[in-house]
Amino acid sequence: MMFPLRVRTAAILGAAVTGLFLAANAAQATLVFDQNFNSSNVVADYVNSTTPDSHQFNAIGSSGAGTVVSISGGALSFARTGNAGSFSRTTDFSPTPTTLQYQLDLSVSGNSVATTSAASFQVGSAFGTANSAEANASTYARFNVNLGATPGEFSIRDITNGNNSPTLSGTQTITWVLNNSGGTTSYTAPGGGSASVADDKADIYAGTTLLFDDVAVQTPAQVMTDLKFSYSAGTGTINIDNIAINDLPEPGAIGLFALAAAGVIARRRRA
Numbered sequence: 001m002m003f004p005l006r007v008r009t010a011a012i013l014g015a016a017v018t019g020l021f022l023a024a025n026a027a028q029a030t031l032v033f034d035q036n037f038n039s040s041n042v043v044a045d046y047v048n049s050t051t052p053d054s055h056q057f058n059a060i061g062s063s064g065a066g067t068v069v070s071i072s073g074g075a076l077s078f079a080r081t082g083n084a085g086s087f088s089r090t091t092d093f094s095p096t097p098t099t100l101q102y103q104l105d106l107s108v109s110g111n112s113v114a115t116t117s118a119a120s121f122q123v124g125s126a127f128g129t130a131n132s133a134e135a136n137a138s139t140y141a142r143f144n145v146n147l148g149a150t151p152g153e154f155s156i157r158d159i160t161n162g163n164n165s166p167t168l169s170g171t172q173t174i175t176w177v178l179n180n181s182g183g184t185t186s187y188t189a190p191g192g193g194s195a196s197v198a199d200d201k202a203d204i205y206a207g208t209t210l211l212f213d214d215v216a217v218q219t220p221a222q223v224m225t226d227l228k229f230s231y232s233a234g235t236g237t238i239n240i241d242n243i244a245i246n247d248l249p250e251p252g253a254i255g256l257f258a259l260a261a262a263g264v265i266a267r268r269r270r271a
């Protein structure tokens with residue numbers, strides 16, 4: 001049987017819109033930075049202090065012998081009893097990302113004393129290469145790592161809002177989704193399915209478990225051009241691997257497709 005022209009037109013437009021959405025999603029993630037620490041066992045090989053590429057840091061180091069930095073088992077390892085260890089990426093990402101999905105594998109070992117906020121991960125701008133954490137005013141968003149009293153156990157602390165995740169252990173893939181775009185953005189959640197994050201909010205996952213949903217970032221007016229990791233309290237080893245940082249699709253891009261499609265349908269209906 002034949003459907004009325006309007007229904008067939010709507011079906012064709014619907015298929016076209018679906019195609020545009022798929023195209024927009026397929027075009028999405030752009031690499032901002034990645035590093036899996038597999039190419040060398042020498043820490044310095046991952047550093048370029050002046051002109052780092054999208055796989056290199058401006059600095060990886062420690063403030064003294066109390067923190068030993070090494071490449072161990074193909075991961076970046078900070079073994080701490082004192083001082084502070086860090087990585088810094090201070091050369092700006094270009095173009096400046098407005099959304100980020102910052103993923104890394106995290107594990108701890110050798111810890112036996114619970115320590116809140118032993119280490120911190122930060123994204124912001126105008127960072128330096130000091131081993132200490134960056135100032136809040138320079139920090140778009142941050143989360144901390146708490147060491148547990150049981151070896152291998154840790155938790156993630158949303159330090160900005162004062163919330164702790166449940167206890168984690170083993171190697172956890174942490175996914176930190178940041179939105180500085182000015183509007184809500186959608187993304188594919190770890191493990192599949194659609195998720196969203198509002199402007200100047202963050203989602204944090206361990207594996208496929210959402211630990212923090214749309215929590216406020218530290219300084220909403222900041223931008224996301226620099227990275228810092230700083231480990232400055234507690235005893236134990238923190239291992240970092242498979243850093244993968246991508247930007248998410250511009251919410252405006254998908255919105256424009258939808259608006260354009262709606263405009264075509266409206267014109268057809270008037271005709």
Ligand SMILES: [Ca+2]
Nearest residue numbers: 036037074241
């Ligand atoms: Ca690795």
Ligand SMILES: [Ca+2]
Nearest residue numbers: 196197203214
């Ligand atoms: Ca969310």
Ligand SMILES: [Ca+2]
Nearest residue numbers: 180200220221
């Ligand atoms: Ca903002």
